[in-house]
Amino acid sequence: xxxxxxxxHDSHGHRIAAILGMPDVPTTRLxxxxxxxxxxxxxxxxxxxxRLLNAxxxxxxxxxxxxxxxxxxxxxxxxxxxxxxxxxxALDLVAARGYDRIGLxxxxxxxxxxxxxxxxxxxxxxxxxxxxxxxxxxxLRLTFGPEELARWQATDTIQNIMGGPDxxxxxxxFYEDCLRQIAYAPAERITVPTLIVQGEKDExxxxxxxxxxxNALRGVKKLDLLPDADHQFTRSxxxxxxxxxxxxxxxxxxx
Numbered sequence: 426x427x428x429x430x431x432x433x434h435d436s437h438g439h440r441i442a443a444i445l446g447m448p449d450v451p452t453t454r455l456x457x458x459x460x461x462x463x464x465x466x467x468x469x470x471x472x473x474x475x476r477l478l479n480a481x482x483x484x485x486x487x488x489x490x491x492x493x494x495x496x497x498x499x500x501x502x503x504x505x506x507x508x509x510x511x512x513x514x515a516l517d518l519v520a521a522r523g524y525d526r527i528g529l530x531x532x533x534x535x536x537x538x539x540x541x542x543x544x545x546x547x548x549x550x551x552x553x554x555x556x557x558x559x560x561x562x563x564x565l566r567l568t569f570g571p572e573e574l575a576r577w578q579a580t581d582t583i584q585n586i587m588g589g590p591d592x593x594x595x596x597x598x599f600y601e602d603c604l605r606q607i608a609y610a611p612a613e614r615i616t617v618p619t620l621i622v623q624g625e626k627d628e629x630x631x632x633x634x635x636x637x638x639x640n641a642l643r644g645v646k647k648l649d650l651l652p653d654a655d656h657q658f659t660r661s662x663x664x665x666x667x668x669x670x671x672x673x674x675x676x677x678x679x680x
Contacts, residue, residue: 426481433516435491435507437659442466442495443488443515446475454679455484455524456553457515463587465494470532470555470658470668477672483679486519488636490538501594504602505561512542516549526550528675533630533656534558537608540638551678552646553671556627556656559612559634562603567631570612574600586629609641616644617623620674622667624654647674 431443444466456478458471466487475485492500492509510528519527528551531539536557545548558564566574568586577583577600582592619642623635632650639648649670654663 426476431486431518432490433514433518435511437507439491439493439497439507439511441497441511441514445477445487445519446485446487448479448484449484450482452482453524454526454673455519456528456530456640457512457519458485458487459512459531459538460487460490460493461535462535462558463589464532464535465489467494468532469664473664473668474530474672475608477668478649478675481672481676481680483664483675484524485632486515488495488515490535496622499594501596503595504556504599505534505541505606506602508538509541509545509606510533512538513545516542516546520548522560526679528553529676530557530671531557533654534561537561537606540608540615541606541611543617544608544614551617551675553674554621555671556623556630557608557621557635557638558630559609559638560603560607562600562607563634564630565600565603568629572634575610589638604671609637612638612641613643614641617680618645618674620647620649620671622649622651622670624656625661626653626659627656628630629656666671 427447429445466489471487489496492498500528529539530553532555536554578597658664
């Protein structure tokens with residue numbers, strides 16, 4: 426397996442850092458990996474999927490969203506709309522490089538981006554979603570409550586929802602943008618095979634979002650609920666089952 430660092434730009438000229446993972450045998454089949462909120466292209470999930478998929482002869486393309494990892498920022502100016510534009514740019518790039526059968530993978534916030542992106546394109550062969558956020562505004566209201574939302578609006582800072590001790594600078598416009606980027610209706614335009622994997626003990630993304638998303642999808646679909654898994658798939662057996670399910674789905678529908 427070989428990896429190449431790639432720098433490209435979105436429609437606004439923002440610099441995006443990415444890594445192309447290539448198997449030993451040349452291929453035109455590839456999975457684009459969208460990481461979660463306050464994460465990055467080299468998340469444990471992305472690196473594990475890269476290893477699994479490259480071993481099965483599929484290429485991978487993982488990149489950092491705006492303000493995260495090695496991409497341009499600052500993070501406080503991130504919006505879902507901008508993240509979708511960057512996913513579009515990533516897909517345009519790999520298509521221009523000759524990849525003609527492309528899967529799209531999204532984790533949590535990256536799942537929301539993947540749904541919104543796939544609903545706008547006709548060159549996606551399949552979709553795999555790890556505990557996807559479908560209505561991020563709802564999740565933020567449930568997580569923060571009215572007092573914290575008011576503090577966010579007043580200070581343009583939020584609690585670190587990934588568990589860090591310090592508040593994170595993020596403009597309140599992020600929440601306002603989320604209200605316009607709810608993915609249930611766009612999902613009704615998705616007809617490609619789609620996998621949803623989520624833990625039944627997910628403490629971040631409400632389980633009803635995945636169930637409602639499943640009902641909205643129009644193509645071949647599978648909802649894989651892991652009884653004891655949390656949002657991070659902390660237990661090794663849950664993480665293994667999640668990455669195996671996604672890997673198998675992509676291998677099946679890309680090869």
